[in-house]
Amino acid sequence: MSVCLIYFMGFLIFSMLSFFLSLNFMSLDYMMVLEIEMVSVNSSSVVMSILFDWMSLLFASFVLFISSMVIFYSYEYMGGDFMINRFIMLVVMFVVSMLLLIFSPNLISILLGWDGLGLVSYCLVIYYQNVKSFNAGMLTALTNRLGDVAFLMSIAWMLNYGSWNYLFFLDFMFGSVEMGIIMFLMLLAGMTKSAQFPFSSWLPAAMAAPTPVSSLVHSSTLVTAGVYLLIRFNFCMGESMKITLLFVASLTMFLAGLGASYEFDLKKIIALSTLSQLGLMMSILAMGGYILSFYHLLTHALFKALLFMCAGAMIHSLGNCQDIRFMGGMIIQMPLTCVFFMICNMSLCGLPFLSGFYSKDLILEFVSMGNLGVYIYLIYFVSTGLTVAYTLRLIYFVLSGDYNYYSFHNINDLGLDMHKGMMGIIFFVVFMGSSLSWMILSTPYFICLSFLMKMMTIIVVLLGGWFGYELAQLVLSYKSKSLKFIWSSMFFGSMWNMPYISTFGVNYYFLQEGEKIYSTVDQGWSEYMGGQNFYFSLSLLSKFFLIFSSNNLKIFLFLMVMWVVFLVLMIF
Incomplete structure (x- = not known):
């Protein structure tokens, strides 16, 4: 417990310090670049740059706060693990890599954090050593390597400017060919790290990691790194890149919503909801609302971290069962966890006046005010409806009805350390949305819409809720045995057959062909001759x-x- 407590207290203190510093920097409109000379040989010096502004400090405070709660939660969740100290050290390395990425205005030091996230995430995904974990870890690492290659190429292109401090070149080099190429490479890197289409299949696969890691990864660290990087680079994003990113991100949002509606693995449903929210952040960023994107990034981090913690508490009590069809009536067995679970889900759906509502409703009204055509308007509102659909379906399977697992069980809310970690976040899930809107949005957005368009969000939410309920009923009825339903669930549930391209397409088919060539050529006629x-x-x-x-x-x-x-x- 001593190691957990030390890191918990350390991260919590630094989180509070970072938060109050960000408020100070925000009120003064202040920014500071600290340069530390690492090595100086003759007249050449290697300098480490650290950027302090309201955005980096605020994001770092959220990362540190969530990490502190996750470490406290892990003490009980990973209590049966003999190597719990090793696990805590891996989590700490993960957080330090993220902080290095957040505070760096220099591409070289960002790469250290960027690659640190990739390597430590691989170690955490394969933490439970079995075939599924190894496959998931390899898929995660290899997909992220695509983005790392783009990052390395952008570092090479930055040599044209004689410095890797991108912050100095964003404004006045806008429009140059070199900056266009660098921006394209950064876009590719951000898309792979934040699992945008067609690099989405690693995100649900990474659920092989322990649940506290999933809570950290999906809220404030690994997957948000790409969004944060593109928020930093948004000033030099050209119109064609913005349109491409908008199309890809909106497609990701829709794809993830459909996939989650047909999924039965509790952690994968929450992972796909993260993918949907990442698509929302990326698409609003592509429309030019980078402050809105950052705002939703922070509110989403809070309720998603707690959502995974609640899922972890349920999985822990159920003896590591993750299939929602075996759950049911959990509200009776685990009332406190289920109350937290409900609040997080309502925040995800954008129920007034929880934290998710403030950012999500503002984004939808911002889109309604825009003039980007009917495709964007429809896909946004349909994806919002799907979010409510899979959330209500999840609640229906997990909380209502009869208990469907072993009749002899010991499910209760007695995990005190886990619940203390969860209680630390629940207050912020409820109140932080409004507080952040007063802090970040110095000038309120003026949204002027007709009554029908204003009510469109709540209409879509109600329709989505009805669709989710009907989908849940359909699974329980005899119609779910029909071939049509099975085929549709196979197609939508596998994210439009994407794993067959990204997983099977990358290794299985090549290995199969290699085996044929080996048997016919190496052990065939060449061996005969x-x-x-x-x-x-x-x-x-x-x-x-x-x-x-x-x-x-x-x-x-x-x-x-x-x-x-x-x-x-x-x-x-």
């Missing part, structure tokens, strides 16, 4: 000559007799 067949031929010849050498007298006499017979026949 040389190698093994050559050895068999020589063996047969040597055996034949061995018979001659072993029976040479018999053969000599036999040939002599044959020769005499031949002569007699020729004479007569």
